[in-house]
Amino acid sequence: MSTNGAKPKLAMYWAASCGGCEIATLNIGEHILTVDQVFDLAFFPCIADFKVSDVEGYPDGYIDLCLFNGAIRSSENEHMAHLLRRKSKILVAFGSCAYEGCIPALANLTSRQAVLRTVYLDNPSLDNPSGVLPQTTTPAPEGELTLPAFYHTVKTLDQVVDVDYYVPGCPPESHQIWAVLQTVVAALTEGAPLPPKGTILGAGQVAVCEECPLARHEKTIPRFYRPYEIVPKPGLCLLEQGLVCLGPATVCGCGALCPRVGMGCRGCYGPLPGVVDQGARILTALASVIDVTGKPGDNEEELARRVQDAVSTIPDPAGLFYYFSMAHSLLHRARVADNQ
């Protein structure tokens, strides 16, 4: 792809994100030197001083590889997504926020107004007596001040622009990032074939259980526990012990980091290939193994109550099952009254 011996151009940008993806990328260790050898940085606000105007000045397609992390939360995020799409040959939705919406997209369970209210009005550490809320334009003696518009609904990168590849994870594991970079580098420098467009890179093909060392058996779960409620028995599948683990519904690649240390998988690597809705998948799976086995003649209301009791040991099912995938799920968002 590179011509005239010039090095290919690399960009990494953060939209609505925490910066963890950048840290994970820099955490590839000595391989960062290879990255520096192979690429010229074109845009990387976290580590180098570029301006948006620099990017705007590039010819279209100037950037060979753009790792775009963060969800689309504001008009600025969306603007940058369109800009970087135009300037990049390969645009990667990098990390859970860009790929699936991640934590920012949990705001899709509520409304824009409620988010602003919480942040600017109801927050106990806040002093905002006149109830000032951010405005897109504010007149000031020096002229008009502008802020990006805060959207009602958080979107994934591929819901606003065309995306070439996805790299899952919150954040993606560094060894997986390096593997992805190697694939792209091989394509750019040696002409190796790129994977088909739309491929999920840096993840496996099966569920986290494949990488999980805990012993698994047939499952019947009479109730669920929150992590602080029990100390799990070592060596035994957490789900079987009643700790919600999204491992069975989550694609592997992370090495089952969380279950290895007694914390159920939160599902940050997203669904398996071909699965449309990760939350719905874990929901039906858990519903199948809830054990309130009845017998003929049991009172149906009693059975329903027992099912309800078991289910209500999961206090926030939407937040738990769609922890990372809300924006990309079939649900996309909750229908709330004050949407605007």
Add this chain to the structure above:
Amino acid sequence: MSTAPSSPKSQERIGVYVCHCGSNIAGVVDVKDVAQWAGRELAEDGVVIARDYQFMCSNLGQELIEADIKEQGLTRVVVAACSPHLHEATFRTACQRAGLNPYLCEMVSIREQVSWVHTDRDLATAKAKALIAGGVERVAWHEPLEPLIVPINPTTLVVGGGIAGIQAALEIADSGYPVILVEREPSIGGHMAQFDKTFPTLDCAACILTPKMVAVGSHPNITLLTYSEVERVDGYVGSFLVTIRKKARYVNAETCTGCGLCIEKCPVRVVDEVFEAGLGYRKAVYRSFPQAVPKYPVIDTEHCTYFQRGKCKACQIFCPTQPKSINFEQKDEIIQVEVGNIILATGYELFDCRRIPQYGYGRLANVYTSLEFERLCNAAGPTGGEVVLRDGVTKPKTVGIIHCVGSRDSKYNSYCSVICCMQSLKFAHLVKERTGAEVYNFYIDMRTPFKDYDEFYQKVLAEGVHFVRGRVAEVTDAARHPGEEGKIIVQVEDTLIGRQRRIPVDMVILSAALEPRRDAQEVAHKFGIACSANGWFIEKHPKLDPVATMTEGIFIAGCAQGPKDIPATVAQGAAAAARVIGRIHQGHLALEPVRASVIAERCSGCRICNNLCPFNAISFREDLGVTEINPALCQGCGTCVAACPAGAITGTQFSNEQVFAQIEGLLMLDFSGAPRGAAVRMLEPALS
């Protein structure tokens, strides 16, 4: 990661056929409009022809489809008519005749799901269109499938040696095929062997049953395993591998002559709770009844002096055979048999009348259960057929018979136990005949259907039996009025005269409900079938397939399927046998290829699905760390497909692509008549 499958639809040539079903569908749905709409609006989805016809299922209707397949080169067929349960096979066969793989045909139910449940013609027509659009989108994703052919082992296992199992075993054995009959008790015969007379003909139960029992015992094609239980069932239709526990009898069947000397010499008397319903005694080494088949006794180790205290051995000492037939060292034996089909005829259990304390059973001596009364009036029973009170001598002067005890009662069983009315009439007749007592029958409704049953009722009426319509409130020995002392009083509202009555009697017989065996659920699970909410085994179709189950190769007969009388039980036993014989004759069976399968490379071995299969088709391969589905056991129910969190299980005919395509089709038009895509677009504001 889009929900919209990239459909192969443009390549397919789809025919849509809309059935009028006389006025069943056309009365509510504008079928002509639906057909025209489909031809016009679904053309870009591959529909090349859309027709409506009076009766698609008629020969002419089928020929229409066949002709179109041949002449128009159809590659897919959608029939919008009744439920696939009724006519899917018809239309699949029609496609097959025309050279199209039968599984490329999709049925859309616009009768059960549209015309029969809606009245608004416009909305019903719109819904029919939406369903057809779903069918068209779906059928494009269908794959040609081939049925799974499995060979049928000619040996049949019959579980339960009551009259249903006996009949089934004899029918199959008589037609020349081997049968293995397993019975839990020491003898076959079941409940019928305990009865004295049978309604409405009053012939002796033993006289008509024992010849059949003997026939089973001596039939060269029947292997009889009494005092045995099925432990485990592996495999699938055509080749089940069944593990059976032969409980130790402590009697060697090879040498025992059945002389009965051991029984005579045994010093221990035990109340016989099973066969004599607690009214009589048996020995610790015993035969259930004189005509028991097989004739070999068993030793009841719980009561045997030798087993309890280490000495006695009277039975062994007096055994006249050489070598001795009593073997205290005998152990349970586990055997495995291979069979092609299984008939479950495990019968029923009697409702425990103690559960209705106000009827006094277990507290008032002269309150009897129906089974106790059967033994009481049985010529071979504990009283030699004398109807007497518990003191063993006094003949009752007045007898009350209470119907529906534990049946038709929302507190116990809401169903009707079917046999109690006729059984109670039989009791009334027998009491009259044996004692001349006054007899009162307390009934809710008199149910005497079937041949000669109502005639029997008329006969008992003519004999002077009193009938009081009303549910009995209480059976008590607390006398309130003169004449009640020393009697049992039946307190009842006589609903025909609208008054409370207290009727003093000497004896009360409770016509107890028939209930499923207490281990029915466990047995059902073992054999991969299901129980209804009441606990009876569920048949494949309540009317048209009453002895088959949803599991291929497992049939049911008799009261295990639901309460029924002897003629119906015998008929079911024979019916189940006929189904099995038909299977054996075919030699092999073509199984529906609608099956779930695990994509092994996607399975992480999370084991969520492992205990969900109602047909025991799922097993875990420890060596490979993945789950497997046995295609011959799988019935394609889809439970595991839905449960798999990784989407690693796929169901033919129910793939994600098929289901999502169908949903896309359903959403193609909205009900306000807006153009296609409107409903999908309605969702879009949420996205922007």
